Amino acid sequence: MKNKQDYQNDFNIIQKLINEFDPCDLINFGAPKNEYDSLTYQILSALYQNKTKEKLKEIIFFEIEVSYGVDIKENELINQELEKLIHLLLSTIQTS
Numbered sequence: 001m002k003n004k005q006d007y008q009n010d011f012n013i014i015q016k017l018i019n020e021f022d023p024c025d026l027i028n029f030g031a032p033k034n035e036y037d038s039l040t041y042q043i044l045s046a047l048y049q050n051k052t053k054e055k056l057k058e059i060i061f062f063e064i065e066v067s068y069g070v071d072i073k074e075n076e077l078i079n080q081e082l083e084k085l086i087h088l089l090l091s092t093i094q095t096s
Helices: 004-021 037-048 053-068 076-092
Strands: none
Touching: 004 037, 004 076, 037 053, 037 076, 053 076
16 A cells, blocks of 8 residues: 555656656746646546556546646647656556
8 A cells, every 4th residue: 555655756756757748838938847736646546546548548638638728639749758658657656
């Protein structure tokens, strides 16, 4: 079972990965590092619930569209980067 420190460590890892992904190009233009925290929380929760790769992708698409007003589903380059991100998330965060 994860404790508070494990959760914080996992959150920090995901936050760093999401900020590097920067799907809306906000961090690149000076937004604070917590800009995508709503997305980070959603991803961490989904990973802890052992959601599938496809479900993670749906969550990310939905959160970016609803919270930031950006539809990234049709952007091929972002989709390729998203596939890499999801693979990295699934291989980095231990859920058990």
